[in-house]
Amino acid sequence: MNSYEFVFITKDGNKTLLDSTEKLISDFKGKVSTKDDWGKKNFAYKIKGLTEGHYHVWEVMLEPSQLIEIKNKLNLNEEIVRYLILKKDTK
Numbered sequence: 001m002n003s004y005e006f007v008f009i010t011k012d013g014n015k016t017l018l019d020s021t022e023k024l025i026s027d028f029k030g031k032v033s034t035k036d037d038w039g040k041k042n043f044a045y046k047i048k049g050l051t052e053g054h055y056h057v058w059e060v061m062l063e064p065s066q067l068i069e070i071k072n073k074l075n076l077n078e079e080i081v082r083y084l085i086l087k088k089d090t091k
Helices: 015-027 064-076
Strands: 002-010 031-047 050-062 080-087
Touching (some): 002 015, 015 050, 050 064
Antiparallel strands (some): 002 050, 002 080, 031 050
């Protein structure tokens, strides 16, 4: 398993959405090791008609082969405005 930083922006800090996102990761045999809530921030420009979003930064452990499936599921979720998954350096 590799360690990834998962940054995503939601329309609001909806607990149900966060729980379902964590369940999505665990359904693909991943686990969330840390969660950081950055709160609401204003965007520099409108994204999907919104001027602000709720930022979340999680550290997750995933198999690389599961990333495409997880990204496909995240793309279908309209409550998630944007997301970014980066592999963490192992140095």
